[in-house]
Amino acid sequence: MFDVNLIIKSLPMLLQASVWTVIYSLSSVAIGFCIGTLVCAAGLSSSRLGRGFSAFYVSFFRGVPLLVQLLISYYCLPLIGVNVPSSVAAVGTLALCTGAYLAEILRGGFLGIPPGLIEAARMVGLSRAKILTRIEVPLAVRLTLPSLVNETTMMVKASSLISVVGVLELTRLAQNIATSTFQPLEIYLTAGAIYFVINGAITLVGGFAESRFRLEKAR
Amino acid sequence: MTFNPAILTDNWREILDGMALTILIWAAGTAIGLVIGLAVAVLQLFTNRWLAAPLTLYVAVMRGTPFLIQLFVIYYGGPFFGLDLTPLTAGIAGLALYGGAYFSEIFRAGFLSVPPGQIEAARMMGIGRLDIVRHVQLPQMLVIILPALANMTVLLSKETAVLSVITVNELTSVVQSIGSTTFAFAETLLFLALVYWAFLEIVTAAARRLEKRVGRFMLRTPS
Numbered sequence: 404m405f406d407v408n409l410i411i412k413s414l415p416m417l418l419q420a421s422v423w424t425v426i427y428s429l430s431s432v433a434i435g436f437c438i439g440t441l442v443c444a445a446g447l448s449s450s451r452l453g454r455g456f457s458a459f460y461v462s463f464f465r466g467v468p469l470l471v472q473l474l475i476s477y478y479c480l481p482l483i484g485v486n487v488p489s490s491v492a493a494v495g496t497l498a499l500c501t502g503a504y505l506a507e508i509l510r511g512g513f514l515g516i517p518p519g520l521i522e523a524a525r526m527v528g529l530s531r532a533k534i535l536t537r538i539e540v541p542l543a544v545r546l547t548l549p550s551l552v553n554e555t556t557m558m559v560k561a562s563s564l565i566s567v568v569g570v571l572e573l574t575r576l577a578q579n580i581a582t583s584t585f586q587p588l589e590i591y592l593t594a595g596a597i598y599f600v601i602n603g604a605i606t607l608v609g610g611f612a613e614s615r616f617r618l619e620k621a622r
Numbered sequence: 623m624t625f626n627p628a629i630l631t632d633n634w635r636e637i638l639d640g641m642a643l644t645i646l647i648w649a650a651g652t653a654i655g656l657v658i659g660l661a662v663a664v665l666q667l668f669t670n671r672w673l674a675a676p677l678t679l680y681v682a683v684m685r686g687t688p689f690l691i692q693l694f695v696i697y698y699g700g701p702f703f704g705l706d707l708t709p710l711t712a713g714i715a716g717l718a719l720y721g722g723a724y725f726s727e728i729f730r731a732g733f734l735s736v737p738p739g740q741i742e743a744a745r746m747m748g749i750g751r752l753d754i755v756r757h758v759q760l761p762q763m764l765v766i767i768l769p770a771l772a773n774m775t776v777l778l779s780k781e782t783a784v785l786s787v788i789t790v791n792e793l794t795s796v797v798q799s800i801g802s803t804t805f806a807f808a809e810t811l812l813f814l815a816l817v818y819w820a821f822l823e824i825v826t827a828a829a830r831r832l833e834k835r836v837g838r839f840m841l842r843t844p845s
Contacts, residue, residue, distance in 0.1 A: 587694065
């Protein structure tokens with residue numbers, strides 16, 4: 404029998420755990436955005452070293468499954484003397500991974516900015532850092548909003564993998580309840596539904612932001 | 623931290639088995655996923671909305687929920703429906719259903735990219751609906767959507783690692799268990815990362831070459 408009571412009983416706990424899912428995934432996107440901006444800026448710079456590093460970074464973090472990256476940070480960080488809570492290591496790994504994807508997305512945005520704008524800013528006497536943070540990043544974000552929103556929903560989904568390295572979030576709690584009640588179907592379907600709602604909300608907010616802030620690429 | 627590569631060479635047989643299984647899962651999951659994707663796209667576009675609506679829901683659910691949860695539902699929830707799947711079958715089914723949803727979106731975009739005038743022309747000539755799909759739409763759209771299909775196929779190869787969580791003995795699972803029995807985490811996991819990385823680079827390069835070759839057949843679409 405499909406046990407609706409179990410779902411009703413465990414829903415509050417699952418919702419509580421989903422708050423952690425949201426916190427972990429959004430903070431990794433936020434940190435990953437900073438990483439992505441730097442990696443992207445390095446990739447578009449005139450320095451050969453910077454471009455090489457950027458290409459290496461993107462290729463590695465997009466070429467290795469996230470699960471393997473998480474296992475490495477979980478098992479290997481203590482070996483080199485880094486003892487941080489597993490949640491910190493996991494969020495750091497998510498951020499490094501999404502940073503590579505965000506760098507690729509932002510690249511398109513940076514390339515879409517009319518060079519005249521940057522020249523004008525330089526003429527006005529803005530510093531390199533100010534041009535990046537005040538002009539290039541905001542414009543790149545507005546040009547690439549749909550992809551950025553999509554990447555955020557991808558990270559919400561990817562954050563379920565951190566359950567494997569023992570971080571308590573929605574998937575991990577669902578696993579715990581499923582193994583203790585022997586009713587996995589109900590619990591996992593509920594967890595799936597919660598992820599679906601979270602991503603739906605992000606897409607909705609993203610769509611609203613797109614309609615307000617999105618810029619079409621200048622021709 | 624010590625580094626002892628012998629741990630890997632001592633277990634080369636299991637590691638090779640793991641690699642073979644990973645590739646098998648990837649190939650099977652992609653192949654079935656492509657069939658599912660094409661079927662879903664065709665049914666969505668060419669049948670009534672009572673059939674299309676549940677398919678749209680399927681695509682939205684598979685794209686909006688984590689792959690890991692989908693695997694759990696299929697593997698642990700399967701017995702509820704009398705589906706006692708082995709981890710391997712559950713894993714391949716999961717990968718195919720997951721990939722199928724993404725593939726269907728790509729196929730759908732492909733169908734819509736063929737100019738409607740051609741379909742009208744074909745219909746005027748009395749060609750059947752399925753024949754139009756096969757001889758007019760598919761050949762043209764495949765060239766257009768090939769990069770997207772290749773990209774998704776490459777992405778699916780990375781998702782196979784998640785199958786280790788439902789105890790499929792693929793590469794990640796094999797190497798991880800060697801690591802935990804020998805406590806040689808650094809050697810095993812770094813090796814694992816390198817293998818995937820090299821594999822992904824090769825597959826991506828192959829996909830690029832394929833795109834270039836097929837690009838010759840690219841039609842200059844009338845605007």
